[in-house]
Amino acid sequence: MIDVLYFAWVRERIGLPREKVQTDAATVADLIAELSAREERYALAFSDLAALRVALDQELSSFDAPLAGVREVAFFPPMTGG
Amino acid sequence: MRLSVQAEAFDLGAESNAFAAHVAGAGAVVTFTGLVRDNGGSLAAMEIEHYPGMTEKAIAAIMDQAKARWSLVDALVIHRYGRLAGGEAIMMVATAAPHRADAFAAAEFLMDYLKSRAPFWKKELSADGATWVAAKGEDEAALNRW
Known part of the structure; x- marks a missing residue:
């Protein structure tokens, strides 16, 4: 079981800030494929990986x-701090 | 070195004075403050989201890099999140060094890295709706000079 977090427009498209996911995915790409297969909103959020960043723990x-x-995977768009 | 990720407004003068008061050995203090642009009056507010936990770690790592690269006596980063109005201060950095070249360079380095490597996301709210601010290619390119 891992915690999956979403920020900014990724959070808005998926409709929640975080969730626990039961997965045997070997890589981040595998996890994205699993999530995208769930529902359209996930597929939409993950449709353009060039527009996404990922953080592990x-x-x-x-x-x-x-x-x-x-333990913790986070998906978000390129950061805009400063 | 101090870093603060906070919702509350900060007092630029008080922070700058407090910082400059405890930098024995420094001959230069540089401060930078980022403000919310009001886009010619069309901006109603800016909302800044961040990733609690990672934000502090990422900023601390950037500050450690700055300390390793330049001769710094001290550094300070304050970055706000939440809802801000046009003209409000979003963040500030301060650096203190024996000579100004290091203080300026470290401040620019901190700014370049905070822009694209600290997990903050800005959303502009206006009468037309809400728009996530897109990262600029030039901000990513700015990292290459270091």
Whole structure:
């Protein structure tokens, strides 16, 4: 079971800020494929990966990164701080 | 080094003075303040979302990098989240160094990295609706100079 968090327009498209997900996905890309297969709103949120960033346990990561041992996955658009 | 991620407004003068009062060995203090642009009066408010936990870690890592690269006596980052009105201060950085070149460079480095590597997202609210501010290619490109 991992915590999956969504921020900014990803959160708005999916309609919730976080959820617990039961998954055997090996990589972030596998998790995205599982989520996208669930419902249209997920497929829509994940339709353009170039517009998304991912953090694993609060560190920026990449879509081909393995999920073994990861407790928290966050999806969000490119950051706009400052 | 101090970092604060907060909803409350901060007092730029008080923060700058407090920072500059405890920088023994420094010959230069640089401060930068980012304000909410009101887009010619059309902006009703800006909402800033962040990722509690990761935000603090990411900023601390950026500050550590700055400290490793330049001769810094001290550094300060304050960044707000929540709903802000046009003209309000969003964030500030302050750097103190023996000489101004390091203080300026470290402040610019902190700003460039806060823009694209600290997990904040800005949404502009106006009479026309709400729009997420898109990240700019030039902000990402700005990281390459470091």
